[in-house]
Amino acid sequence: MLKELFGGKAPEQVLLYLANYDEGYGKAIADTYGIALSTVQKQLQKFEDSGLLVSRSVGKTRLYTWNPRSPFVEQVKLLLAQRLKLTPEEEIKAYYRQRRRPRRADKPLVNPRRLNPS
Numbered sequence: 001m002l003k004e005l006f007g008g009k010a011p012e013q014v015l016l017y018l019a020n021y022d023e024g025y026g027k028a029i030a031d032t033y034g035i036a037l038s039t040v041q042k043q044l045q046k047f048e049d050s051g052l053l054v055s056r057s058v059g060k061t062r063l064y065t066w067n068p069r070s071p072f073v074e075q076v077k078l079l080l081a082q083r084l085k086l087t088p089e090e091e092i093k094a095y096y097r098q099r100r101r102p103r104r105a106d107k108p109l110v111n112p113r114r115l116n117p118s
Contacts, residue, residue, distance in 0.1 A: 010035060010039050010040065011043045011046070011047075013029070013032075013033045013035070014029055014040060014043045014044060014047070015047070016080055016083065017029045017032060017033075017095075018053070018064065018065070018066065019080035019081060019083075019084060020084060020095075022065060022066070023063055023065040024063070024064060025061050025062060025063050025064065026040045026044060026062065026064075027061075029044075032095055033095065044062075044064050047064075048064065051067055051069075051070050051072075052066070052067060052072060052076065053065065053067055054066075054067045
């Protein structure tokens, strides 16, 4: 849908990921969509150079987020939010509902009540 506007599928995917999660790093975005890391890094750099995104180092990782000083961020985010509303449920589940926090160490993987409903 937006690939024509943003110049391809990779820029659209990068921006949709950031619209959904608010921040991200190259490897996570590349792994989510199954695209080359170099492609994602090129898009992130392009958006940072344009002023739409900003980045910071967290350890060895470069974390990207929206630039709060850009006058275009809110309009782009509104456009992407509208695109996400029109996204099929299968695509939402596949790309935009990933677990973002680690599981507690002592938490079981399966809820015991679901196995034996009484």
